[in-house]
Amino acid sequence: MTAKSSPPAARAAVREIGRHTVIRLVGYYLFAGGLLLLVSAMLPENPPPGIAPSTPMPSTMGGMLDWFRGEVALFPDGAPRWVDALFQMVGAVVLVLPLAFTYVRTRTRVKFDHSLVQTVIMLPVVVTAILVVVRDSLALAFSLAGIVAAVRFRNNLRESGDAVYIFGAIGIGFASGIHALSVAAVLSIVFVVVELALWKFNFSADFERTFARLCLPSGADLAGLPGSNEPPHPEPAAAPATDGKTTRLRIYVDRPEAARPLIETVLARDAKRWSFEAEEQAPDHGAPVLAYRVRPKKSVGLENLRGNLLREGAPHVVAADDTPRL
Amino acid sequence: MSTALPLATPMLDPPVAPRDHAAGPAGARVTLVEYADFECPSCGAAHDVIQAARRAFGDNLRLVFRHFPLRDSHPHALDAARAAEAAAEQGQFWPMHDRLFQRQHALEPEDLGRYARKLDLDMVRWSRVKALPSTEERVLADLAGGRRSGVRGTPTLFINGARYDGLVERGPLLNALARAALAPREPGPGR
Numbered sequence: 001m002t003a004k005s006s007p008p009a010a011r012a013a014v015r016e017i018g019r020h021t022v023i024r025l026v027g028y029y030l031f032a033g034g035l036l037l038l039v040s041a042m043l044p045e046n047p048p049p050g051i052a053p054s055t056p057m058p059s060t061m062g063g064m065l066d067w068f069r070g071e072v073a074l075f076p077d078g079a080p081r082w083v084d085a086l087f088q089m090v091g092a093v094v095l096v097l098p099l100a101f102t103y104v105r106t107r108t109r110v111k112f113d114h115s116l117v118q119t120v121i122m123l124p125v126v127v128t129a130i131l132v133v134v135r136d137s138l139a140l141a142f143s144l145a146g147i148v149a150a151v152r153f154r155n156n157l158r159e160s161g162d163a164v165y166i167f168g169a170i171g172i173g174f175a176s177g178i179h180a181l182s183v184a185a186v187l188s189i190v191f192v193v194v195e196l197a198l199w200k201f202n203f204s205a206d207f208e209r210t211f212a213r214l215c216l217p218s219g220a221d222l223a224g225l226p227g228s229n230e231p232p233h234p235e236p237a238a239a240p241a242t243d244g245k246t247t248r249l250r251i252y253v254d255r256p257e258a259a260r261p262l263i264e265t266v267l268a269r270d271a272k273r274w275s276f277e278a279e280e281q282a283p284d285h286g287a288p289v290l291a292y293r294v295r296p297k298k299s300v301g302l303e304n305l306r307g308n309l310l311r312e313g314a315p316h317v318v319a320a321d322d323t324p325r326l
Numbered sequence: 327m328s329t330a331l332p333l334a335t336p337m338l339d340p341p342v343a344p345r346d347h348a349a350g351p352a353g354a355r356v357t358l359v360e361y362a363d364f365e366c367p368s369c370g371a372a373h374d375v376i377q378a379a380r381r382a383f384g385d386n387l388r389l390v391f392r393h394f395p396l397r398d399s400h401p402h403a404l405d406a407a408r409a410a411e412a413a414a415e416q417g418q419f420w421p422m423h424d425r426l427f428q429r430q431h432a433l434e435p436e437d438l439g440r441y442a443r444k445l446d447l448d449m450v451r452w453s454r455v456k457a458l459p460s461t462e463e464r465v466l467a468d469l470a471g472g473r474r475s476g477v478r479g480t481p482t483l484f485i486n487g488a489r490y491d492g493l494v495e496r497g498p499l500l501n502a503l504a505r506a507a508l509a510p511r512e513p514g515p516g517r
Binding site for chain 1: 378379496
């Protein structure tokens with residue numbers, strides 16, 4: 001069975017970003033953007049000249065903006081350095097959070113690195129602080145280079161793609177540190193959009209078989225690669241290993257090939273996240289068992305989901321046993 | 327060369343009848359009959375396993391409970407069984423059954439009365455039915471049926487009429503139930 005002929009439900013559930021995720025991200029960016037704009041108006045790096053507070057509002061757009069900045073500016077003569085640094089750091093954190101979210105969303109249980117999430121969030125804060133300290137001082141920049149050269153960090157990342165998140169976080173921190181929050185915002189948005197798109201469409205996976213054919217010796221076993229005749233095993237959507245809401249369902253069936261489409265249609269509808277784990281054979285020639293990791297939708301609940309599996313999976317599904325919450 | 331004769335699997339006798347306490351549809355793919363004693367710790371452990379099986383199988387499983395009080399080793403077992411039967415007379419057998427298994431360590435008469443009150447039973451009626459000789463006869467009839475079916479200890483389970491000799495643990499029991507559910511169905515009431 002090729003990936004194209006796999007059941008529609010199974011395909012739909014693989015790498016589904018989800019409407020709610022998109023809405024949340026867009027809402028977050030709108031809120032964060034508005035907040036940062038407001039705060040940047042209140043803490044202008046260079047206060048607008050010539051607009052005294054409490055003067056009448058000009059009629060031109062540029063004049064209106066300058067008037068607004070003059071009205072809301074907390075420090076008309078320029079914010080103290082520490083306030084400025086605090087704002088840039090908070091801005092960096094606000095803009096890097098979507099990167100951390102994207103990392104969690106797109107990584108599987110095996111590839112997920114808990115410490116990297118914290119690193120991605122903290123790194124721009126530190127980078128911003130360094131740049132605030134260094135500013136335009138060449139001497140400080142050389143000192144920093146010397147310090148960095150003296151300290152060695154060696155750590156293997158679980159996946160080469162994780163390095164991109166590190167660089168993304170550094171980029172946001174850098175932009176924030178030089179008062180270019182707008183650039184940081186653009187970097188954050190472009191990063192998240194491209195990363196989610198690459199993950200969703202599993203870019204380049206379709207060429208894996210071609211590469212294998214070119215690079216491996218002739219006659220090499222290509223089973224399991226995309227495009228082979230092996231049944232597809234969808235990569236699980238990112239779910240932390242212990243989120244407390246995910247259940248392992250062991251579903252007893254008569255014929256797995258007949259039961260899977262029925263089961264996965266129900267899961268695609270009633271589960272927030274699910275992934276196929278394995279097909280097991282019960283001992284003593286028992287019934288085949290299909291194991292899934294399932295996080296039921298809140299509105300459905302585990303018991304209703306199980307009932308739907310039994311009802312809509314009949315006659316192929318006879319039981320769905322849940323192990324304690326993972 | 328001698329050939330070992332296969333031992334016949336003991337079958338349920340009498341078969342499931344309307345007088346039995348049954349939970350689940352009569353047309354379920356599997357009927358699980360449990361002979362148990364409310365004071366038996368192994369039955370308490372099996373209760374959790376069977377509840378898991380009921381959840382897993384849904385309407386594919388019918389559970390039938392029969393009393394098998396081991397009066398020699400469990401002095402409160404018969405009284406608890408009578409309390410359950412008296413609750414059944416008011417349509418509350420399964421809630422009382424669950425409560426008794428959950429509180430196996432407290433089966434004194436005052437405890438049983440407290441459980442009955444918790445279930446909002448008519449206490450006068452419950453006490454009267456519990457004391458009736460016919461209630462005890464009903465329990466002892468189950469016990470006699472169990473002995474005829476080859477029950478030697480508790481809990482003993484019958485899956486579609488055949489005695490289950492495997493471990494009363496979640497995995498093995500669910501496997502056995504699933505195998506029975508997928509086996510070709512034989513007509514007849516004796517399952």
